[in-house]
Amino acid sequence: MSKNIDKLFKDKFKESKATAPTEAWPVIQAKLKMRRINRLIYTFSVLGFLGLISFILFSPQTEKTLSKPLQKNTSLKNEVILKDANVKDVNVNKDKLPVSKPQEDSKKLYATITTKKESKNNTTKFLYKNNTKTSKKTPFFKNKLGYAISEKVVKGRINLLGYSLDSLDYSVKKNLKAERKKRRKKKDSIEVEKFNNEKGRRWNVVPVFGALNSGRFSENVSTLGTLRAVTYPDKYFDDNKSSGLISNIYGFNVVFRATNRLSIQTGIFSKELRFLTEDLFLSEFIPDVNPTNIIYNPGVEVRFSNTPDIVGSESVSLSQSILYMEMPFEFKYRMFGDSKFNTNLVGGFSFLYLNKNEIRAKTNTSSRSIGRASNVLTTSTSLNIGLDLEYHLSKRLVLNSAVMFKKHYNTYKDYNNEYSPYNVGMHVGIGYKF
Amino acid sequence: MSAQAKLYSLFADKLFNVCLKYSRTPEDAQDTLQDSFMVIFKDIKKFKYKGSFEGWAKRVTVNVALQKFRKKSSIKFDDIEESKIPEEKVYVDVEEKEISLNFLLSLINKLPPQYQLIFNLYVLDEYSHKEISEILDISVGTSKSNLSRARKLLKKEIDAIKKLQL
Numbered sequence: 001m002s003k004n005i006d007k008l009f010k011d012k013f014k015e016s017k018a019t020a021p022t023e024a025w026p027v028i029q030a031k032l033k034m035r036r037i038n039r040l041i042y043t044f045s046v047l048g049f050l051g052l053i054s055f056i057l058f059s060p061q062t063e064k065t066l067s068k069p070l071q072k073n074t075s076l077k078n079e080v081i082l083k084d085a086n087v088k089d090v091n092v093n094k095d096k097l098p099v100s101k102p103q104e105d106s107k108k109l110y111a112t113i114t115t116k117k118e119s120k121n122n123t124t125k126f127l128y129k130n131n132t133k134t135s136k137k138t139p140f141f142k143n144k145l146g147y148a149i150s151e152k153v154v155k156g157r158i159n160l161l162g163y164s165l166d167s168l169d170y171s172v173k174k175n176l177k178a179e180r181k182k183r184r185k186k187k188d189s190i191e192v193e194k195f196n197n198e199k200g201r202r203w204n205v206v207p208v209f210g211a212l213n214s215g216r217f218s219e220n221v222s223t224l225g226t227l228r229a230v231t232y233p234d235k236y237f238d239d240n241k242s243s244g245l246i247s248n249i250y251g252f253n254v255v256f257r258a259t260n261r262l263s264i265q266t267g268i269f270s271k272e273l274r275f276l277t278e279d280l281f282l283s284e285f286i287p288d289v290n291p292t293n294i295i296y297n298p299g300v301e302v303r304f305s306n307t308p309d310i311v312g313s314e315s316v317s318l319s320q321s322i323l324y325m326e327m328p329f330e331f332k333y334r335m336f337g338d339s340k341f342n343t344n345l346v347g348g349f350s351f352l353y354l355n356k357n358e359i360r361a362k363t364n365t366s367s368r369s370i371g372r373a374s375n376v377l378t379t380s381t382s383l384n385i386g387l388d389l390e391y392h393l394s395k396r397l398v399l400n401s402a403v404m405f406k407k408h409y410n411t412y413k414d415y416n417n418e419y420s421p422y423n424v425g426m427h428v429g430i431g432y433k434f
Numbered sequence: 435m436s437a438q439a440k441l442y443s444l445f446a447d448k449l450f451n452v453c454l455k456y457s458r459t460p461e462d463a464q465d466t467l468q469d470s471f472m473v474i475f476k477d478i479k480k481f482k483y484k485g486s487f488e489g490w491a492k493r494v495t496v497n498v499a500l501q502k503f504r505k506k507s508s509i510k511f512d513d514i515e516e517s518k519i520p521e522e523k524v525y526v527d528v529e530e531k532e533i534s535l536n537f538l539l540s541l542i543n544k545l546p547p548q549y550q551l552i553f554n555l556y557v558l559d560e561y562s563h564k565e566i567s568e569i570l571d572i573s574v575g576t577s578k579s580n581l582s583r584a585r586k587l588l589k590k591e592i593d594a595i596k597k598l599q600l
Contacts, residue, residue, distance in 0.1 A: 002525040005585055005592075006557045009538055013558055016535040018454055020446035021464050028442065028471050035472075395571075 049172070052165050056158075192260045201433040204255040206267075206400050210427025214244030214273040216419060223412055223419055224277055224293050224318060224359070224373060245274035245319070249425055253400075255332065263332040263344070270355070273322045273408075273421055280304040281313040282363075294359055296371040302361070316363050322376055322411075323356035330384055337390070344388040346402065354378045375413045380420075382406040398431040438475055445488060446471075449495045455554045456499035458506075458543055466502055470495040496559055500569065503551065511548045511576045524585040526592045541591050549584035556581050 223242070251269030258264055282302055292304075304316060330348030337343050357372040386404035393399055403426050411420040450467050457463035474494050481490050542550055551570065555561040556577070561569070563577040570577070 002527045003530065005524045005526050005588055008526065008528065008530065008533070009542075009553075009557055009588075011530070012533065012535050012538050013451065013455070016451065018447060018451045018535070020450035020467060021460070024446065024450075024464050024467050024471075025439070025442055027468050029439075031468065031472055032438065032475065 049168065052161070052168065056161060056165055188260070201396070202257045204253075204257070204398060204431045204433045206253040206255065206398070206429040206431030207251075208253060208269075208400070208402075208427040208429030209248070209250040210425055211246055212249050212271070212273075212423045212425025213246050214275060214421050214423045216242075216244070216421050223275075223375060224320065241279070242275045242277045242320075244421070244423075245276055247272040247274045247321075249427055251326070253328075253429070253431070255431070261334045263334075265330050265332055265346075265348075266328060269326040269328070271324045271326045271352075271423075272356075273324070273423060275320045275421075277318040277320070280316050280318060282316055293373050293375040294371050295374045297369065300370045302370070304361070314363055316361050318370075319360045319362055319367075320373060321356065321358045321360070322354065322373075323358075324352040324380075325355050326382075327351045327353075328384060332388060340392050342390040344390065346384065346386040346388045346404065348384050350382045350384055350406065352380045352382060352408070354380075377410055377413055380408055380410045382408045393430070396433045398433060399428070400431050401428045402426065441474075442471060445491055448488065449491060452492055452495045452559070453499055454539060455542065455558055456496070456503050456551075462502070462506075466495070466499045469502070470498045473498055492559070496555070500551070503547065511570070511572050511580055522582065524589050526589050528592060528596065541588055544591065545584055545587055548580055549587060552577055552580045553584040553588070 249269055249271045251267055251271075253265050253267035255263050255265040282304065304318065328348055328350040330346050332344045332346050334342050334344050354376060357376050358369055359371050359373060361368050361370045384404055384406045386402050388400065388402040391399040403424070405422065405424050407422045408420040409417050411417075446467065449470060450463060453463040453466040453470070454460070457466055470491075474491055477494065481487060542553065545553065552566060555566050555569070556563065563574045563581075566572070566577045567574045
């Protein structure tokens, strides 16, 4: 008789009445008991720890109320522990009664008394232990049983408590550290296992766009001026300040997850660096030899100078745009995170290929392309470092955001790398894993 | 009798049945049962009265069993495109009365771990392919293909044993 295999198994398992082994319940009970004990130990440890802390925090105050008045001269006002019930002529100053309960419990009553007679006739028992020399008096406390405890002993006990607290603190920290390490290890092993099980979804393509700001580490001077090696009578705008402008970056990243923590990424980006050279003026003087690093477009007959030829010369600024095609090769190391959110450290380098090199002159009323920079090299490189955040929207979609710092090298022909730009940028994108 | 003991006596057998399917030996199953009850007692507040308590307890047990199963066996699922998997029913010629539960358990235990898991989840514990794909972090297609292979392997085993009996 033929039967559907699913039904065969299902029916048999439904029919069957397997009974749980009898040994299972005692083991569970023991485990539950252990859990309760562990909870109790934990609760008491926490309470004990808090108790110790509060004792340490509040005990110096008690010490102060005890010890300070004890060092006063006994001739007029003496603070005593009234042990002797027969003491007479004692005005109990209620304001000075300590409010802490333990002291009430121990029946220590502190009072300020005014002795009617001099110390000779005084019936009260002073808190000073009379040494052979009357000038040297060592104060002491009394414990619950009425035995005298010297201040030294009390201090010693406090030190001992402090020491125990330190050692407890140390052991708690040590345990916490070990526990954290254990948990991290466990988490890592789970992640590695998960990574090994995940056959697919190691590739991630992320179209990104973002903004970046350019700058230079060196004195921020324009690289459009005269060649630094050439001594030219009029230096033109060599020393004019140049500032970086915000520009854009877009492209896509391809990420390959090589191991649980390490990924390799590359891609293609279009990146623009922009600098603005200000405080220039239109110049009538056109020298035979072009002393600047600008190759003017045909038909452009204006020139620029950092000093006006005549009063009222129109002021102008030069906006330089360097557009690169960038190909990064970077490593991404996952520092911390979980299945939802990851933080990665990114490091690597980029090859840059010059795509566009343009200089525009901007006046208050117009903007016009006047030429290109002659000293920008066609190929250059950059060193990249940054922080990358990933948020998994689903199993396949990842929201990616990165803050990158890139230092460029070999950007200019005639300037050393100090003048090469850097850029700080941020880009975002949504990647698709496959 | 404490509430915990009462709960145990009510569900222990049913949950032990679940544990048996995901364990290679009865000792492993007992271990899984104990751990499952510890989780149930700990997380009982998380039960929101959506559906039966038995269903919830079974799910907890399956989760604990899966964790243990994964620790013990390295699982590699066969990846196949969903469109290439035909929906088929597999039939076997057997007299139901002649087959014992232990025999079926031994057949399940003989399966490679990935097939065993998916067969158990889909056929015996009535999880859908979508749920399986989420639990095991695989595609629906992978779940279907592995189930199909599990069925075929089981049929092959049953047929082989039947031939031997003849």
